[in-house]
Amino acid sequence: MSKKVRLGIIGLGQQGSMYAHFISTGKVPNMVIGAVCDVDASKKEEAAAKYLDIPFYDDYITMLDSGDVDAVVTCVPHFLHPEMGIETLKRDIHVLVEKPAGVYTKQVSELNEFAASKPELSFAIMFNQRNNPLYQRLKEIVENGEIGDIRRTNWIITTWWRPQGYYNSSEWRATWGGEGGGVLVNQAPHQLDLWQWICGVPKSVYAKVAYGFRRDIAVEDEVTALVDYGDGATGVFVTATHDLTGTDRFEILGDKGKIIVENSKTATVTRLVKPERELSDSMGMDDIRKVVTGQLDSDELYASEVIEFPSPWGVQHAGVLENFAANILDGTPLLAPGSDGIKGVRLANAIHLSSWTGSEVDLDFDEDLFLAELNKRILAEGKFPQRS
Numbered sequence: 583m584s585k586k587v588r589l590g591i592i593g594l595g596q597q598g599s600m601y602a603h604f605i606s607t608g609k610v611p612n613m614v615i616g617a618v619c620d621v622d623a624s625k626k627e628e629a630a631a632k633y634l635d636i637p638f639y640d641d642y643i644t645m646l647d648s649g650d651v652d653a654v655v656t657c658v659p660h661f662l663h664p665e666m667g668i669e670t671l672k673r674d675i676h677v678l679v680e681k682p683a684g685v686y687t688k689q690v691s692e693l694n695e696f697a698a699s700k701p702e703l704s705f706a707i708m709f710n711q712r713n714n715p716l717y718q719r720l721k722e723i724v725e726n727g728e729i730g731d732i733r734r735t736n737w738i739i740t741t742w743w744r745p746q747g748y749y750n751s752s753e754w755r756a757t758w759g760g761e762g763g764g765v766l767v768n769q770a771p772h773q774l775d776l777w778q779w780i781c782g783v784p785k786s787v788y789a790k791v792a793y794g795f796r797r798d799i800a801v802e803d804e805v806t807a808l809v810d811y812g813d814g815a816t817g818v819f820v821t822a823t824h825d826l827t828g829t830d831r832f833e834i835l836g837d838k839g840k841i842i843v844e845n846s847k848t849a850t851v852t853r854l855v856k857p858e859r860e861l862s863d864s865m866g867m868d869d870i871r872k873v874v875t876g877q878l879d880s881d882e883l884y885a886s887e888v889i890e891f892p893s894p895w896g897v898q899h900a901g902v903l904e905n906f907a908a909n910i911l912d913g914t915p916l917l918a919p920g921s922d923g924i925k926g927v928r929l930a931n932a933i934h935l936s937s938w939t940g941s942e943v944d945l946d947f948d949e950d951l952f953l954a955e956l957n958k959r960i961l962a963e964g965k966f967p968q969r970s
Contacts, residue, residue: 587676587907588616590651592642592666594625597680598657601903606633609900612907616651642666646673653677653704653910655903659754660685660762661969664693667705667920671696676704678906682771683707683923685762686956686969687931688949690924697920704909705920710898711772711846712779712917713905715891720834720841720849721780728853730838735781735817741828742769742821749799756799758959759966764793764801766930770821774926775918777819781834783925784809784817786944791937796824800963807933810942819933839884847893852886 589605591598598618605615617637618629626638639645646654646669653676656666664684670677677697684690697705711717723729742765754760761768778784792804804822811817832843839853854861861883865873872878901917908914928945931952936943938955957968 585612585911587613587910588650588652589613589903589907590617590619590642590645590654590675591615591657592619592645592654593657594618594620594622594629595657598655600899601655601657602629602633604900604903610903610907612911613903617645617648619645643669646670646675651675653906655708656680659760660767661689661760664689667693668696671700671703671705674700674703676906676910677920678704678706678708678903679920679923680708681775681923682767682927682930683920684927685767686949686953687924687928688953689969690927691949694921694924704906704916706902706906706909706916707918707920707923708899708902709772709775709779709918709922710902711776713898713901714846714893716843716847716849716889716893717776717780719889719891720843720851723841723851724780724834724836728839729834729836729841729851730854730857731813731815732781732811732834732836733815734833734835735777736820736831736833737773737777737818738820738829738831739770739773740820740822740825741830742823743826743828744769744797744823746797749797753965756797756801757963757965758800758956759963759968761801762956763930763934764799764803765821765823766802766805766933769823770805771926771930773821774819774929775922777817777832778925778929779922781817782811784929784945785812786810786942787929787932787936788942789933789936791933796822800959802934802937805933807936809929847890849889850886851889852884854884855882 604610605613615633615636619639619642629638637650654670655678656663657680663679667677667679749756787807787809789807791802793802795804797803807819809817830845834841837857841851843849905917909916932943932945932947935952960968
């Protein structure tokens with residue numbers, strides 16, 4: 583293999599075109615475009631005009647067998663990610679799957695199991711938000727115990743406003759059989775990943791989900807989920823696609839401090855001088871009077887800092903591509919191992935299943951039950967084949 587990884591791009595839509603632009607303009611120095619594949623014949627002229635002398639294929643298997651690529655990225659509808667990932671790995675070609683890793687855990691488990699049988703190959707997922715230095719720093723703070731044990735988390739992420747025309751743009755969009763869901767599988771997978779990456783995987787979830795609430799669609803456009811981490815710790819996740827002005831606020835409360843993130847750009851980190859319970863137990867009536875009257879000196883109790891990193895658009899995606907290539911070339915650890923993709927899919931599945939059954943659902947839920955419920959909805963649509 584040369585010093586640069588030859589990437590095959592499967593799907594030259596919005597995401598695939600963006601990655602091709604990054605690579606062709608030198609934003610991914612250890613990678614070149616090896617080939618492009620799309621079932622839409624009109625994309626061939628587009629590719630020829632923008633990326634001279636790059637082979638174009640209308641069938642991804644043919645591209646995989648061509649010898650033109652060392653690795654691929656799957657910029658295709660969600661249901662296809664596991665299938666394409668497995669076919670790629672079968673041919674000893676490295677794979678970077680787009681988010682989400684799939685639609686339901688049963689198919690993602692098959693991808694993970696096959697990838698585990700090929701440890702010599704690089705298997706990654708495009709969780710570009712893990713390349714955001716702000717979230718990397720917050721993960722360090724939590725893991726280092728700087729805010730203590732987590733007691734509560736909240737993430738309101740409603741900056742996904744989509745007008746009706748967006749959903750009308752394609753027959754597969756916002757369908758159970760074509761896309762596999764709504765905001766949970768299309769817009770919010772990054773936050774579902776980061777939430778668990780930083781705060782840990784919950785034990786169970788209870789969800790209230792609205793389907794076609796403010797849009798003429800079958801899938802979810804508003805979600806409120808309550809998770810249980812065990813030991814009394816809880817979390818709330820709220821997302822929607824009908825909030826025109828939107829909110830992005832992430833809070834992590836620990837027994838020794840608190841983190842508040844605004845707009846995924848700025849974080850205020852507060853560290854207590856002692857665990858909150860110790861401070862509470864040590865206060866006498868004079869301290870209580872000061873608390874009630876607002877006279878207590880906060881400097882004696884905690885200190886706060888504001889953290890902010892510039893993160894221009896595109897840097898995170900290009901960084902994941904560069905990291906993926908580096909893992910192939912010299913074994914650099916992956917920012918987002920592909921096997922991690924199942925965590926977000928599992929939580930999204932559990933949220934759906936909770937709303938469908940009206941009950942709290944363990945994260946170790948019955949995969950066959952979920953798939954049966956999903957297939958009921960696919961069958962009712964009457965547009966796409968059921969899944970197995």
